[in-house]
Amino acid sequence: MELNQFKSTIIPLRNKLLNYAKRLTDNPDDAEDAIQEVMLKLWNMRQKLEEYHSIEAFAMTTTHHHCMDIWRRKKPDAVSLEWVQAACTASTPERLLEEKDEFRLMREIIDSLPTLQRTIIQMKDVQEYETEEIAEITGCSAESIRSNLSRARKRVREMYLQSIQERKRRNEA
Known part of the structure; x- marks a missing residue:
C-alpha cells in the first residue's frame, strides 16, 4: 500500500x-x-x-x-476504599474487600478468555454495543458474534463457580 x-x-x-x-x-x-x-x-x-x-x-x-x-x-491493582465506600455507604470493611476481590476475579477471568471472545464480551456486556455493531467492527458474522458471546459467558460462569468452590474448600480446611 x-x-x-x-x-x-x-x-x-x-x-x-x-x-x-x-x-x-x-x-x-x-x-x-x-x-x-x-x-x-x-x-x-x-x-x-x-x-x-x-x-x-x-x-x-x-x-x-x-x-x-x-x-x-x-x-490501580486495587479499587480505593474511599471510592467503594462512596458507592456503597452501608458496606462493612469486610464486604468492601470481598467486592474488590470479586471485581479482580471477574477481570482476571475475562482477561483469560481467547482474544475474540474477550473482545466480544467486553463490547457487548461492558460497553453495551449491539450485536450488529460488533459484527461490523470485528468483521465476524452476527451469528458468530452470538456464538462466541455465548461461549465466553459460559466460560466466565464456569470459571467463576470453580473459583468460588475452591475458595469454599480452602475456608473449610
Whole structure:
C-alpha cells in the first residue's frame, strides 16, 4: 500500500477510531495518544494490510487492544476504599474487600478468555454495543458474534463457580 492509497483508505477512519478510543479511555488525551500509536502501527504494516478481510475491522480491533493496554497500565491493582465506600455507604470493611476481590476475579477471568471472545464480551456486556455493531467492527458474522458471546459467558460462569468452590474448600480446611 502506497502513501496515496494509505491516505484514501486509512486516514478517513481516524475520526471513527478516535471516537471509539474516547469511549474506551474516557480521556481525550489518552484517546489521541492511542490513535497516534494505531496510525503508526498501521503505517508500519501498510504492506500487509491488504491481506485483511476488513481493514476497518482490523483498525478497530487494534484500537481496542491499544486502549485496553492503556487502561490496564493506568488502573490501580486495587479499587480505593474511599471510592467503594462512596458507592456503597452501608458496606462493612469486610464486604468492601470481598467486592474488590470479586471485581479482580471477574477481570482476571475475562482477561483469560481467547482474544475474540474477550473482545466480544467486553463490547457487548461492558460497553453495551449491539450485536450488529460488533459484527461490523470485528468483521465476524452476527451469528458468530452470538456464538462466541455465548461461549465466553459460559466460560466466565464456569470459571467463576470453580473459583468460588475452591475458595469454599480452602475456608473449610
